[in-house]
Amino acid sequence: MTFMKRRSFLTATAAAASASIAAPAFAQSEPKLNWRLVSAYPKSLDVIFNTATMLADHVRVLTNGKFNIQVFAAGELVPPFQSADAAAAGTVEMAYMPPQYNWGKDPTWALGSSIPFGLNTRQTNAWLYYGGGNDLLNDFYQQHGLYGLPCGNTSAQMGGWFRKEINAVEDLKGLKLRVGGYVGKVLEKLGAVPQAIPAGEIYTSLERGTIDAAEWIGPYDDEKLGLYKVAPYYYYPGWWEGQSLIYTFVNAGKWKELPPVYQQAVRVACEAVNGNVVAHYDHENPQAIRRLVANGAKLRLFKKEVLDACWNASNEVAAELSSGNANFKKIYDSQVSFRRDAYLWAQIAEAGHDNYMMSLQREGKL
Amino acid sequence: MTFMKRRSFLTATAAAASASIAAPAFAQSEPKLNWRLVSAYPKSLDVIFNTATMLADHVRVLTNGKFNIQVFAAGELVPPFQSADAAAAGTVEMAYMPPQYNWGKDPTWALGSSIPFGLNTRQTNAWLYYGGGNDLLNDFYQQHGLYGLPCGNTSAQMGGWFRKEINAVEDLKGLKLRVGGYVGKVLEKLGAVPQAIPAGEIYTSLERGTIDAAEWIGPYDDEKLGLYKVAPYYYYPGWWEGQSLIYTFVNAGKWKELPPVYQQAVRVACEAVNGNVVAHYDHENPQAIRRLVANGAKLRLFKKEVLDACWNASNEVAAELSSGNANFKKIYDSQVSFRRDAYLWAQIAEAGHDNYMMSLQREGKL
Numbered sequence: 112m113t114f115m116k117r118r119s120f121l122t123a124t125a126a127a128a129s130a131s132i133a134a135p136a137f138a139q140s141e142p143k144l145n146w147r148l149v150s151a152y153p154k155s156l157d158v159i160f161n162t163a164t165m166l167a168d169h170v171r172v173l174t175n176g177k178f179n180i181q182v183f184a185a186g187e188l189v190p191p192f193q194s195a196d197a198a199a200a201g202t203v204e205m206a207y208m209p210p211q212y213n214w215g216k217d218p219t220w221a222l223g224s225s226i227p228f229g230l231n232t233r234q235t236n237a238w239l240y241y242g243g244g245n246d247l248l249n250d251f252y253q254q255h256g257l258y259g260l261p262c263g264n265t266s267a268q269m270g271g272w273f274r275k276e277i278n279a280v281e282d283l284k285g286l287k288l289r290v291g292g293y294v295g296k297v298l299e300k301l302g303a304v305p306q307a308i309p310a311g312e313i314y315t316s317l318e319r320g321t322i323d324a325a326e327w328i329g330p331y332d333d334e335k336l337g338l339y340k341v342a343p344y345y346y347y348p349g350w351w352e353g354q355s356l357i358y359t360f361v362n363a364g365k366w367k368e369l370p371p372v373y374q375q376a377v378r379v380a381c382e383a384v385n386g387n388v389v390a391h392y393d394h395e396n397p398q399a400i401r402r403l404v405a406n407g408a409k410l411r412l413f414k415k416e417v418l419d420a421c422w423n424a425s426n427e428v429a430a431e432l433s434s435g436n437a438n439f440k441k442i443y444d445s446q447v448s449f450r451r452d453a454y455l456w457a458q459i460a461e462a463g464h465d466n467y468m469m470s471l472q473r474e475g476k477l
Numbered sequence: 478m479t480f481m482k483r484r485s486f487l488t489a490t491a492a493a494a495s496a497s498i499a500a501p502a503f504a505q506s507e508p509k510l511n512w513r514l515v516s517a518y519p520k521s522l523d524v525i526f527n528t529a530t531m532l533a534d535h536v537r538v539l540t541n542g543k544f545n546i547q548v549f550a551a552g553e554l555v556p557p558f559q560s561a562d563a564a565a566a567g568t569v570e571m572a573y574m575p576p577q578y579n580w581g582k583d584p585t586w587a588l589g590s591s592i593p594f595g596l597n598t599r600q601t602n603a604w605l606y607y608g609g610g611n612d613l614l615n616d617f618y619q620q621h622g623l624y625g626l627p628c629g630n631t632s633a634q635m636g637g638w639f640r641k642e643i644n645a646v647e648d649l650k651g652l653k654l655r656v657g658g659y660v661g662k663v664l665e666k667l668g669a670v671p672q673a674i675p676a677g678e679i680y681t682s683l684e685r686g687t688i689d690a691a692e693w694i695g696p697y698d699d700e701k702l703g704l705y706k707v708a709p710y711y712y713y714p715g716w717w718e719g720q721s722l723i724y725t726f727v728n729a730g731k732w733k734e735l736p737p738v739y740q741q742a743v744r745v746a747c748e749a750v751n752g753n754v755v756a757h758y759d760h761e762n763p764q765a766i767r768r769l770v771a772n773g774a775k776l777r778l779f780k781k782e783v784l785d786a787c788w789n790a791s792n793e794v795a796a797e798l799s800s801g802n803a804n805f806k807k808i809y810d811s812q813v814s815f816r817r818d819a820y821l822w823a824q825i826a827e828a829g830h831d832n833y834m835m836s837l838q839r840e841g842k843l
Contacts, residue, residue, distance in 0.1 A: 233756070238760075241760035267826040267829075347829040348825075348829030353834065382749035383752075386748065393822075395607075452763035459713050460633040462835060465719075465828065467784050471594070477816055
């Protein structure tokens with residue numbers, strides 16, 4: 112795809128400059144702006160790709176057409192994993208990316224996406240907006256020339272597609288699993304062999320037996336890859352992504368230059384989009400899981416023995432990552448401290464209600 | 478509290494009128510506006526009172542100070558239960574109110590808040606934004622001269638404070654319970670006697686034994702009433718409010734007159750606030766439940782036998798309300814249809830994850 116070079120600095124249109132004679136403060140604060148955003152997602156992941164489009168639409172309408180954000184899909188301008196880097200460098204003004212894509216540079220980046228056995232979606236928002244989480248993460252992003260805004264969540268993910276059942280911890284030994292980053296480190300402790308494979312090659316890798324299992328996202332997105340045909344055991348929960356947060360990153364210098372009214376447009380739009388994406392997945396996933404099971408997917412719950420081993424391994428990895436990495440330790444400790452009482456409260460009104468409703472579903476009464 | 482009369486119609490400031498000579502379209506669409514919003518909540522319910530303040534703040538900043546919404550607490554301009562009526566009549570432009578406060582006029586209003594054994598918070602958002610729910614509700618609100626925007630949720634509520642334990646369905650017989658509307662009808666079927674008592678009188682009514690039990694909201698709000706001292710059994714779940722949605726209502730005529738850029742400011746701000754309030758409660762409730770239990774509250778889960786009886790009674794009431802009320806039937810059926818697969822999916826990734834995390838909490842491992 113081609114694109115035109117656009118001015119990425121603050122520019123006032125002729126109309127605004129003219130109006131400024133009559134009302135200078137007004138015109139100064141609402142310049143015509145054209146920004147570019149690179150998404151780390153392809154258009155085929157329509158829900159999380161459209162998140163950035165929704166953000167851009169909101170901002171455009173909120174600013175009466177004056178602040179335009181042009182959205183580019185993964186790879187159109189820069190490779191997906193370099194999205195945040197491109198915003199930090201000023202190549203573009205904005206990036207839409209799960210922070211964990213930068214895991215290789217510093218494991219602290221993973222904490223802006225999820226930790227194994229971490230908070231769920233709602234708890235993450237509580238930690239971000241009221242528990243100081245977003246501020247802590249931004250102290251880190253600031254060190255890398257970025258300002259970050261929480262802007263979407265896949266919610267709890269599935270554990271992925273397996274060619275064979277996992278009946279015991281030993282079954283993880285030697286298992287070639289398409290999974291990366293933080294959880295890869297955890298699974299290595301249990302003898303699994305994490306594999307880095309692009310999305311487009313997962314199907315054939317499973318079909319040929321080059322790998323034994325692959326994790327992706329959740330029913331709606333997974334369905335498109337058709338993995339149930341080659342690896343029918345669909346495990347849950349995705350204990351490494353009880354939620355998976357996505358950030359909109361803005362070049363730190365550009366963010367500071369942005370008029371307050373535009374900053375607020377981006378802030379409020381991101382907050383709206385952050386919840387809207389979850390609602391979108393919550394609308395699509397129930398239908399997708401029905402179709403997947405009808406097509407042959409076999410749902411399997413990870414056994415407690417397996418989860419316990421993964422929990423222990425996760426704590427070992429977290430301790431290793433915390434040692435000698437002050438940024439990681441500070442943010443991780445904050446999440447874990449919030450997690451304690453969050454899951455105490457979660458058991459009462461919410462789980463009390465949901466558990467009864469789910470029992471009605473199993474009894475065929477809904 | 479006193480207040481000045483303000484112009485509630487579209488007015489352009491001198492500055493905007495002056496600027497319009499240079500850029501007419503621009504100035505025409507961003508007039509100076511002063512609106513009034515009546516909240517159905519007192520300031521003491523700080524989380525849900527501040528919701529409307531947050532909405533007003535967002536809109537003011539988004540419109541560069543041109544669209545001002547002045548927020549009045551319950552009773553300052555109109556009695557809380559007349560908030561939406563005041564907006565419909567044009568006495569004020571906006572109201573912030575749980576739709577169920579209008580239950581007495583038509584039970585359909587309750588459906589914009591919650592139904593017994595209904596959707597949870599996330600499912601409600603999925604139904605509203607992607608399942609056609611908000612459009613269906615607005616077809617109804619439109620008949621009453623209002624445009625409604627989802628704007629906050631208490632999330633799953635508690636079942637309330639009881640002087641004695643409820644060990645069997647029979648214990649509900651003759652029970653004088655401070656509860657109203659839809660759930661009052663359901664509990665009447667089981668022999669309970671719903672009581673309408675203002676919040677300020679709940680404590681003394683329980684202390685004197687005038688009533689046997691009272692429901693309010695959740696730990697953070699309930700704590701302020703101190704009910705644990707006079708009715709220590711704190712039951713859950715609040716099966717009649719697995720979530721409880723609050724709407725911002727706008728006078729339908731005023732909404733239509735609003736420039737699109739201001740409509741969008743209100744829309745996006747409401748969507749942002751809708752999620753933010755849940756995060757706020759999710760931050761406060763875990764701490765509040767700890768304090769309540771430390772102060773003597775005794776947590777009790779409603780027994781399955783009791784829930785089953787309430788479930789059956791709820792379905793009887795819904796059938797009665799649906800018969801002869803096309804509005805009720807249409808919206809109720811849509812919610813219930815969405816509920817079926819929502820709780821199927823909820824059991825998999827989300828509950829799979831949360832259940833394991835809650836087991837770690839009970840084992841003291843978090």
